Amino acid sequence: xxxLRILTLHxxxxxxxxxxxxxxxxxxxxxxxxxxxxxxxxxxxxxxxxGFSQTQINSYxxxxxxxxxxxxSHIEEKIAKSDIRSGELVRYLTRPFPYLLLSFxxxxxxxxxxxxxxxxxxxxxSYFIAIPPVVISSASVLIIILAYLLSFIIQAxxxxxxxxIIDMNGILNTWEVVRMILSGMMIPLSFxxxxxxxxxxxxxxxxxIYFPAITLxxxxxxxxxxxxxxxxxxxxxxxxxxxxxxxxxxxxxxxGVGQ
Amino acid sequence: MRRYVHIYKQFSLxxxxxxxxYRAGFFSHLVGSLTxxxxxxxxxxxxxxxxxxxxxxxxxxxxxxxxxxGIMWGLFRFLFVxxxxxxxxxxxxxxxxxxxxxxxxxxxxxxxxxxxxxELARVILGIAFVIYTTISYNIxxxxxxxxxxxxxxxxxxxxxxxxxxLVSTIVMWQPRxxxxxxxxxxxxxxxxxxxxxxxxxxxxxxxxxxxxxxVIAIPTRAFSGNAAVTSIAWFMIFSFLLFILSRKFWKxxxxxxxxxxx
Numbered sequence: 001x002x003x004l005r006i007l008t009l010h011x012x013x014x015x016x017x018x019x020x021x022x023x024x025x026x027x028x029x030x031x032x033x034x035x036x037x038x039x040x041x042x043x044x045x046x047x048x049x050x051g052f053s054q055t056q057i058n059s060y061x062x063x064x065x066x067x068x069x070x071x072x073s074h075i076e077e078k079i080a081k082s083d084i085r086s087g088e089l090v091r092y093l094t095r096p097f098p099y100l101l102l103s104f105x106x107x108x109x110x111x112x113x114x115x116x117x118x119x120x121x122x123x124x125x126s127y128f129i130a131i132p133p134v135v136i137s138s139a140s141v142l143i144i145i146l147a148y149l150l151s152f153i154i155q156a157x158x159x160x161x162x163x164x165i166i167d168m169n170g171i172l173n174t175w176e177v178v179r180m181i182l183s184g185m186m187i188p189l190s191f192x193x194x195x196x197x198x199x200x201x202x203x204x205x206x207x208x209i210y211f212p213a214i215t216l217x218x219x220x221x222x223x224x225x226x227x228x229x230x231x232x233x234x235x236x237x238x239x240x241x242x243x244x245x246x247x248x249x250x251x252x253x254x255x256g257v258g259q
Numbered sequence: 260m261r262r263y264v265h266i267y268k269q270f271s272l273x274x275x276x277x278x279x280x281y282r283a284g285f286f287s288h289l290v291g292s293l294t295x296x297x298x299x300x301x302x303x304x305x306x307x308x309x310x311x312x313x314x315x316x317x318x319x320x321x322x323x324x325x326x327x328x329g330i331m332w333g334l335f336r337f338l339f340v341x342x343x344x345x346x347x348x349x350x351x352x353x354x355x356x357x358x359x360x361x362x363x364x365x366x367x368x369x370x371x372x373x374x375x376x377x378e379l380a381r382v383i384l385g386i387a388f389v390i391y392t393t394i395s396y397n398i399x400x401x402x403x404x405x406x407x408x409x410x411x412x413x414x415x416x417x418x419x420x421x422x423x424x425l426v427s428t429i430v431m432w433q434p435r436x437x438x439x440x441x442x443x444x445x446x447x448x449x450x451x452x453x454x455x456x457x458x459x460x461x462x463x464x465x466x467x468x469x470x471x472x473x474v475i476a477i478p479t480r481a482f483s484g485n486a487a488v489t490s491i492a493w494f495m496i497f498s499f500l501l502f503i504l505s506r507k508f509w510k511x512x513x514x515x516x517x518x519x520x521x
Binding site: 017019023024026027030038040041042049050166167168171172173174177180181186187191192193196 | 283284286287288289290291294295297298301302305306308309310313314433435436437438439441442444445446448449452453455456457
């Protein structure tokens with residue numbers, strides 16, 4: 001009940017600055033739309049590319065509008081810059097709640113509001129762009145929930161490096177670039193050169209964008225869905241442990257003046 | 260004019276001294292700039308990995324487009340981007356009072372306060388990539404093409420600056436809309452694509468709604484000698500008008516600015 005109250009308060013906060021949330025949403029839809037237009041040029045000369053037809057690629061990028069806005073956590077700015085670097089963390093340490101959980105509830109309303117914008121845009125655009133219907137099953141819902149948890153825990157873990165490094169700009173930028181390429185945000189992973197897609201399938205990034213997207217497209221078997229879920233849980237566990245470890249040592253280095 | 264050049268020189272020197280003072284911060288930003296610079300080249304390699312041409316643009320032309328974007332974008336960021344980041348905060352905190360009281364043009368001060376030296380890495384990467392593409396794909400260039408290319412890149416910077424300034428001025432009415440810079444970053448990214456991707460919407464739509472698509476495409480076409488004189492003329496007029504508009508809009512927005520002195 002206490003957590004629900006915290007969540008509600010953060011919802012109020014997000015709704016108070018709706019125009020900001022809308023601008024963030026616009027930022028997220030421009031790239032997928034540009035890429036749909038880009039690939040239309042490529043499909044003028046060939047009917048399929050790496051097993052994707054034009055309608056499937058349209059559907060993939062339209063789904064990215066929802067998945068990018070909902071599943072990509074942006075907690076790193078808050079944890080690394082506002083909390084650790086600027087010392088805001090002091091406020092959280094004195095509260096009777098785990099910091100990770102508070103950060104989770106602070107971030108969740110942003111993702112849900114963005115997701116709602118994303119769904120509205122998807123429905124509107126699917127009226128103009130021919131796409132097959134998405135496959136929603138209990139497995140795909142579970143994969144999406146796990147994808148968000150994975151994205152959140154990865155971003156939170158990376159942010160903790162701020163305990164040791166004052167300026168995280170370089171690390172966060174590099175991380176974002178790697179994530180964009182290897183998660184399937186820019187292009188379906190099967191379009192990549194073989195060596196690159198093999199790396200992408202091994203790393204965790206594909207499990208929070210690419211695999212949820214192809215599951216919703218209906219391009220996965222039940223056996224593969226089970227494999228995706230297992231891998232997601234495994235990566236969440238790995239990053240969860242890493243987070244605990246970094247927090248344990250990092251918090252001993254942290255110093256801040258009461259606020 | 261000489262006074263403005265002197266002021267700009269002083270700001271640039273302050274920027275240099277801050278690099279020396281905060282070396283780790285500069286290095287971190289340099290890594291960030293290089294990473295994003297490299298990302299643009301990786302992304303074009305990936306996007307064109309399974310195709311030979313798109314909308315009449317060959318692989319080589321698409322690479323040139325990306326390299327030109329890298330040069331223009333690097334220069335733009337070097338000159339202006341930090342100031343656009345401060346735009347919202349300057350207005351929200353009331354710091355604009357201080358700038359308005361100075362006997363210098365306020366738009367000038369809002370635009371050139373800080374310089375980002377780390378962004379020059381993108382310019383170097385861009386130049387290297389354009390040279391690599393020119394040599395690898397045997398693109399025939401002349402001295403006239405290169406001169407025109409440089410001139411058009413300068414005009415591209417002016418039009419991008421004007422567009423950014425125009426949009427950022429909206430913050431005067433919505434000071435908490437600081438993420439509008441993020442939106443500008445994304446719209447800048449569309450310049451990396453050929454303008455023809457909007458062709459299905461009709462040429463009038465492209466000219467009216469997405470003129471930014473031409474900002475990089477025209478210099479790129481000029482480099483390989485394929486730019487039409489009319490499109491170059493149109494581009495110059497468009498940039499000039501956009502700059503005038505950004506100035507008029509700033510003057511108009513200043514009338515809505517209120518503060519109780521910070």
